[in-house]
Amino acid sequence: PKEQPKEQPKEDGKEGGSNTIPQEQVVDRKKPQEETEGDKMTFEEAKAKLEGIMAEYIDAHKINAFRSAFSEPCKTYWHKRGPHKQIDNYDIHGQNYHISALMSTIGLQIPIIPYLNDWCAGGFVMIWESGAGERMWKEFQKIENFGKGYHSIRAIRSLTSNQITKTNQWRFINNAQLGTPRNFANRLANPAPSQHAWRKAWAKYLERFCHFFTIEFFCKKAVSVLMQEDSDNPYMLGFRDALEVVFQEYRSSKTAPEQKVTETTFLEFIWDDEQLEFDAKRINNLLCFVGITKEEVPLSPRKRNPVAEEKQPEKSEEDMPAAVPAAPAFEGSTELLKKVHEMLKGGKAQMAIFQECRSASLGGNKEIFAAIRHARMHPDA
DSSP states (O other), X not given: OOOOOOOOOOBTTBOSGGGSOOGGGOOOTTSOOOOOGGGSOOHHHHHHHHHXXXXXXXXXXXXXHHXXXXXXXXXXXXHHHSOTHHHHHIIIIIHHHHHHHHHHHHOOOOXXXXXXXXXXXXXXXXXXXXXXXXXXXXXXXXXXXXXXXXXXXXXXHTOOTTTSOOXXXXXXXXXXXOOOHHHHHHHHHOOSGGGHHHHHHHHHXXXXXXXXXXXXXXXXXXXXXXXXXXXXXXXXXXXXXXXXXXXXXXXXXXXXXXXXXXXXXXXXXXXXXXXXXXXXXXHHHXXXXXXXXXOOOOOOXXXXXXXXXXXXOOOOTTTSOSOOOOOOOOSSOHHHHXXXXXXXXXXXXXXXXXXXXXXXXXXXXXXXXXXXXXXXXXXXX
16 A cells, blocks of 8 residues: 655644744734724724613613512512412513503613513512512612512512512502503503503602613613623623723813813713712713713712812911821821822822722722822821
């Protein structure tokens, strides 16, 4: 037999010959790639990016709002009082009534298509009229419990069956038959005087669902979720970059003295005065600028400018008080406090100081903010 040709040696796990990648095409990912002018995101591209991200997020937000306002409270009732089979019946039948009612009264469609001709109202219950309805709402409305199942909230798990009194099951007010979801939704949308009692009873449920779309709740929750740019949700990637481009355009558009934006980055702009949580009104105005929220709202003036303040002229000995009280001792790292003092004297912004201290692992969030407050109150300490 003829001698078989020898196999070509493999290089880096790949066959030799035409399958190898030319050296000039190999990109060294360890070296940061230089950003050219053509790579920078334009305002129109950033606006389109934000619209796409928010469209994806809002669908998820609708689902979580529906869970917190309707499905999980109803399932809590059946879990505590029984029969437990009604928990599954809600997902099959009961939710059709709530979804169709949202469509007919406020025109909102969540990403679940209801069966409008369902004749079974299994799982439906007037949950907010039950004994512990207000106590449950106090927990379900919290931003940290948004979209969570009833079994994931400790205060809900601790409720007993005696605390949740029996209410209308599978029926509406006055023990009235619901009919099909189509009939139920049409009655709630009917302005005739005969339907006034039904519409008034439904208003409470509608208000609680809409709570999750207020400026204070929606803006804070949306940005806190999207800022993570979770790799499991690829649609979030690029949110920070797009929001920064939009902020710079927004900042340049505010030319009037009373509207002037002094912050230099969107991170400085969206935090509150204490830099502890997001300012919902500022986020709303930024999203309104690209047409995502409805209208801008008035902003309260900053208690102090989070951007580097201008250095005050040094006071003469005559202007100085006779005695300067000693600064209280700082309960934290001396190295952290010293670093904060140096950066404040150098004119750095508060958020820049926070980020640098965090990256240097000089302390936790609370300790860093405490050091910044201490240094601001006692600059000569």
